[in-house]
Amino acid sequence: MRVGIVGAGAVGGYFGGRLAEKGADVTFLVRPNRKKRLTEKGLVIHSPIHGNSHRSVSVVTPEETAPPFDLLIVAVKAYHLDSVIPFMQTFSDQHTMILPLLNGYAHIDHLQQAFSKDSIFGGFCFMESTLDQSGEIHLLGKHHRLVYGELQENANHARMDQLKQLFADANLEAVQSDFIETEMWNKYQYIAALSGMTTLMRSEIGAIRDSTYGSELYQQLLNEIYQVTIRQPLPKPPESPDIIWNRVQKASPQSTSSMYRDLKQGLPIETDHLHGSLVRWGKEANLSLPILTTIYTGLSLYQPSGSSL
């Protein structure tokens, strides 16, 4: 199977690198600067738990040509999705499977409109991975789990078997899900609340939980997000705010979110995709979402500056 990884960043670089390590036929779809780095220095992964890796990899830029890929794994930030769609269209055909790993859910609809509806899989990942200044990948914790599955309307076991074989024996944890929409929304609920609270409070999770009204506010936010979530057509019920709050309580006090880290560095953030979409869906359903709307409004006023707050 010819696999194209769209975006050789913290997520795509990591999973693509692990697949290449196992001998899969992997090519990274990148922009010219990333191509230069990868060609000169190779793809470097640092992981104290799962092992380091340094290898040469195949890359392709939008100006080049290559036959269509069998699978495109999409790992760009949501605000770059529009710019990669033409790039993906150049390197795909009607048989290409598309597996996005972005946080959130609005990108699914977007991809289904740009490609054939049944080519799009559901997917997401649990990991804490970053790129350093030289473009090397650092997996910070032990998690490197990728969850994927056919969206309800598409169930096709032959394709699922192909993906299972691709991920088998790679140095990553791949989980096939029969309820991928619900699982994506469970992660979405968790990350929308975590990124919203840590960025609004400019704090780690422990300090928020310990503040006088922090826990109360956090749970109210989870309730608002849940009101939007339960209105989605999901194959099984989503996790309730209590279950997610339980997880938040168990998280280490130092936990933050990648959005908080991006904000601190003055980088662009995915708030329109994560919080804005929830607010828009909620307003369509006439829901009152004061905390979510405050978070989204505050974050949409933020201007990336490239420097620390």
Ligand SMILES: NC(=O)C1=CN([C@@H]2O[C@H](COP(=O)(O)OP(=O)(O)OC[C@H]3O[C@@H](n4cnc5c(N)ncnc54)[C@H](OP(=O)(O)O)[C@@H]3O)[C@@H](O)[C@H]2O)C=CC1
């Ligand atoms: N990092 C993490 O630990 C986690 C991230 N996620 C989610 O995964 C998604 C990806 O995040 P992450 O990997 O961290 O993001 P990164 O910013 O690390 O990587 C995104 C990559 O996309 C590339 N890209 C952007 N536009 C294009 C383009 N037009 N053509 C080719 N490549 C392009 C960038 O390339 P360039 O180098 O040229 O800028 C960059 O390398 C997000 O939705 C995030 O929320 C989910 C769970 C954990």
Ligand SMILES: CC(C)(CO)C(=O)C(=O)O
């Ligand atoms: C849930 C978490 C913290 C790690 O997967 C994440 O997705 C993020 O910070 O963006």
